[in-house]
Amino acid sequence: MSIKNDMVVQFNYTLRDEQGEVLETNEGLDPIAYLHGHDNMMPGVEDAINGKETGEKFSVTLPAALTYGERNEDSEQRVSVKHLQGAKVWKPGMRALINTDQGQRQVTIIKVGKFMATVDINHPLAGRELTFDIEIVDARDATDEEKAHGHAHGKGGHQH
Incomplete structure (x- = not known):
């Protein structure tokens, strides 16, 4: 068929x-x-x-x-660490899930502080x-x- x-x-x-x-x-x-x-x-x-x-x-x-899709180099966002799902301790390079208005999205941690993290919202691939x-x-x-x-x-x- x-x-x-x-x-x-x-x-x-x-x-x-x-x-x-x-x-x-x-x-x-x-x-x-x-x-x-x-x-x-x-x-x-x-x-x-x-x-x-x-x-x-x-x-x-x-x-x-x-x-x-193509990588968008301007796709960094700051999010509250409490919104990151997938681990208890975060380090640069790790992948996390966040909830958005369009559903869950995978992000990559760029930099992490005590309360906020900078993430790359491009799909990892x-x-x-x-x-x-x-x-x-x-x-x-x-x-x-x-x-x-x-x-x-x-x-x-x-x-x-």
Whole structure:
């Protein structure tokens, strides 16, 4: 079955950096599920999957603009240390989660004081050319409810 819009796609992936080092993988875990054609996936990954077949394995190297975006060097903010989630003691270079109006965001600690921290709000992988090794595990037509909600339901997708 060829992947097209309004399909729920399940896939496994391994993400590699410019030197081929593995940064992330879902190997041994449940496949990722998303609703194709509804901006639920990085544009470069979705474009690479478009038209592929169930069972197909492939690699695609993508520029930063099609994955986590370009780095914005003016993306430093000062936040209260009490809003940082993920550790009790913070040091420069550590990653933390903060809650924003748009949901949780991962930040990198630049400098930390007793009450305030300076953080880089760029995604840690912003500005990098990344290679995705992808295996299409399954694909099916989306239900009317999934299309109306704009995301995949069930295992690997959104749970209501």
